[in-house]
């Protein structure tokens with residue numbers, strides 16, 4: 001009985017809160033209506049979807065093509081178009097301490113991929129690591145937040161076998177500079193746990209693919225029998 005009363009009270013407090021501070025779309029600022037959460041239906045509808053996962057050899061595969069680094073499946077929810085409201089949304093999630101935005105988007109995407117059997121063969125989710133100093137400063141690792149949401153929907157466990165060494169920022173570097181900057185910055189802390197598994201590397205935004213390739217190479221070096229697929233929330237159209 002006490003539990004029921006607490007639940008009712010929480011709902012009343014939440015409704016009062018909504019009346020005083022109405023929830024707004026994180027993307028366009030419009031007031032959310034019943035049934036909408038984090039983003040309004042207009043923004044969700046306008047999200048520039050890639051649908052890459054429906055194509056077995058898609059744009060991400062091409063970008064990740066590297067000798068001896070086979071990528072099985074690659075998926076990305078939407079195109080990251082510089083200065084678009086959706087790119088700014090990812091930036092806000094990351095730098096304005098709003099991980100709830102990327103968690104919400106990742107859950108929506110994971111539900112769709114689940115229905116399309118994308119996760120059927122995958123055993124473990126591995127988020128791209130953030131060096132602990134950066135994580136401490138930001139308060140969270142965006143890739144880990146996405147991985148948690150995907151794990152929740154797909155019921156595939158996520159691990160922390162990928163670890164980061166410090167490196168300078170990738171921003172304003174071209175593809176070759178990014179690859180050189182990333183070399184050796186990701187390593188595996190327990191290769192035995194990866195043997196024979198099909199792992200899903202998860203990141204927030206893929207640009208040239210240098211970060212994901214660094215992680216994939218580190219995995220295959222430590223555990224050659226591991227198979228690799230990739231999922232990012234967004235992927236840049238600019239190379």
Ligand SMILES: [Zn+2]
Pocket residue numbers: 025026027028029030039040041042043044
């Ligand atoms: Zn909106």
